[in-house]
Amino acid sequence: MFIDKVTIKIKAGNGGDGALSFLRDRKTMNGGPDGGDGGRGGNIVFEVDKDSNNLVDFYHQKKFFAENGENGGHRHCAGKSGADLVIKVPRGTVIKDKQSGQIIADMFYPDDRKVILKGGLGGRGNQNFATPTRQAPAFAETGVKTKEFEVVLELKTIADVGLLGYPSVGKSKILSVLTSARPKIADYHFTTLNPNLGVASYGGKTFLIADIPGLIEGASEGKGLGFRFLKHVERTKILLHVVDIAEVDGRNAIEDFRVINEELEKYSKNLLGVPQIVVLNKIDLLDGDMTKVKEFKNTYGADYTILTYSAATREGEKELLQTIVEELSKLPEQVPQQAEVFEIDRRDFTQYDIIKHGNTFELVGDKIDEIIRGVNLAEPESFAYFQNRLRDEGVMDNLKLHGLKDGDYIRVLSFEFEYWE
Ligand SMILES: Nc1nc2c(ncn2[C@@H]2O[C@H](COP(=O)(O)OP(=O)(O)OP(=O)(O)O)[C@@H](O)[C@H]2O)c(=O)[nH]1
Ligand SMILES: [Mg+2]
Known part of the structure; x- marks a missing residue:
């Protein structure tokens, strides 16, 4: 059977969660934070298979999910990274995003190997968040969860x-x-x-x-x-x-x-x-x-x-x-099809919006999601960490430019707090 067009599902691995843990053994009753970092998720990689000129291998298998990173552990133990998933395709396979139709890559050259989806970053364990004033950080980051994509593989043979x-x-x-x-x-x-x-x-x-x-x-x-x-x-x-x-x-x-x-x-x-x-x-x-x-x-x-x-x-x-x-x-050499700058799975962590509802300032966007990742806002220490990040990343200054003043409210997801300088 000859197949030159298929739709498959791909997903890079999730990042493992950072661990929340404190060293406790017979000698150390009250040791420091020792929660290790989560491992990175595996990438989705496409590679040219020189011996194939057919997408028939994808007739039965249509789901390609790379391994997730493991969670961090006690005693500074880092979670294992997920293995990359290598998908072999014939030379000349054009990879398109199903939803937008945009070209993600053209596997044009005989040795082409491309990372199409990047694995999620592992979350940092609480071992990272100890400072002289916060010796027992009671929070850790969760790993970045990746999205699933539907892509169309179309073989357009390349020959002289x-x-x-x-x-x-x-x-x-x-x-x-x-x-x-x-x-x-x-x-x-x-x-x-x-x-x-x-x-x-x-x-x-x-x-x-x-x-x-x-x-x-x-x-x-x-x-x-x-x-x-x-x-x-x-x-x-x-x-x-x-x-x-x-x-x-x-x-x-x-x-x-x-x-x-x-x-x-x-x-x-x-x-x-x-x-x-x-x-x-x-x-x-x-x-x-x-x-x-x-x-x-x-x-x-x-x-x-x-x-x-x-x-x-x-x-x-x-x-x-x-x-x-x-x-x-x-004749001139042939060139690959122009891949569009396709931001598949690459969110813009610099973007966020401030939405004003009276004297409440709501924060939304990828940057905010990134800052809030794994933070439990109901937990005071975690909350303090979150506030520091907002300050360090310039979000507080930006809010002030938008008119934030003492006594106003800041809302993030379902959490709301009063602002005092
Ligand atoms: N005498 C002679 N017969 C030939 C020549 N070239 C091809 N043939 C014969 O013509 C017939 C068709 O050849 P193929 O190569 O299968 O033709 P094709 O163009 O690939 O045909 P399709 O695959 O059906 O499109 C076969 O019986 C070949 O042996 C030739 O130069 N001389
Ligand atoms: Mg023929």
Whole structure:
């Protein structure tokens, strides 16, 4: 089964909670705070799997959650970090956020490895909060809890050369003789049902060739296998447009070439813009009669490089390979799709808002959530810590700029307190 588009769920690990603990043993009756820090959650990492050109592995498994960090423990014991979860995808997989459609990453290069979601930070244990005036901090931070995301993986094969043409013109046969790939070859239409890749080499240069199912007239309206496989030759530098010049099965070479280009245009002007080398295949069947070749060249020769070839006898192979290598060397390197600056799971901890309700000033936003993380406001010491953080982070100054004065109220979540300088 060939799958080139799937939706999966991913989630980085939660951070472990910091511990709230005091050293107590036979010798030390009243030791200091010894609550260790929580471990960091595991990241979600995507990595290119060079041996795959199929997303079929995601047919059954659709949920990928990285390990959570462990909670901190007594005696300064730090929680273990969660392991990263590495998701292997074929080269050319574009990762999009399902909700917004934004591109998160394009796994374009053969060695690409990208951290897509970062694990939550571990909370700090109470061992961190001891100061000369607060020797027994009775609070610890909770770890950062991460969100789950739905992402769409879409494979858009990356190759140097794409094979294109009607069914049975010999595309797969060409792939099989130029590379070590072993695609299915047969004299019936639509032998190829999914893209195949192979590596060819000539004159010390190697290049990747992609073979896709054949197109027919009306492919743009879904006839035959439609043109849903065209995305697998969209990211090639050149197209080998294969034409059956022997016109086996009542084909018409001149007409075929025109029709396929028309279908391409309907699919995307971009693809029509990819340079084409025309390969008139099956010349072994012409028995030396070059009339059809001449007619074809008279019709399209002014606009295209046209070569004759036989995948059966391999006549014309040297010229074909030479032309491909030359053309490739003239063309610029391809570049990955531009990933949008996608702030997946990265909250802006500098942002918060002050909402005024009469003489009550409500604080909301990621920054406030971050400061309040794991703090129990009903507990005096914890509350004092929270107030200090508000001051240190400049929130109190900002409140004053908004008109906060003695006797006013500050509200955070459901907690409200009176302000006195
Ligand atoms: N005589 C001769 N036969 C060829 C040549 N190239 C391909 N064939 C035959 O043509 C038939 C179709 O070849 P394939 O390579 O399967 O064609 P395809 O274009 O991949 O077809 P689809 O996968 O159906 O789109 C097979 O029987 C091949 O052996 C050639 O140069 N000469
Ligand atoms: Mg084929």
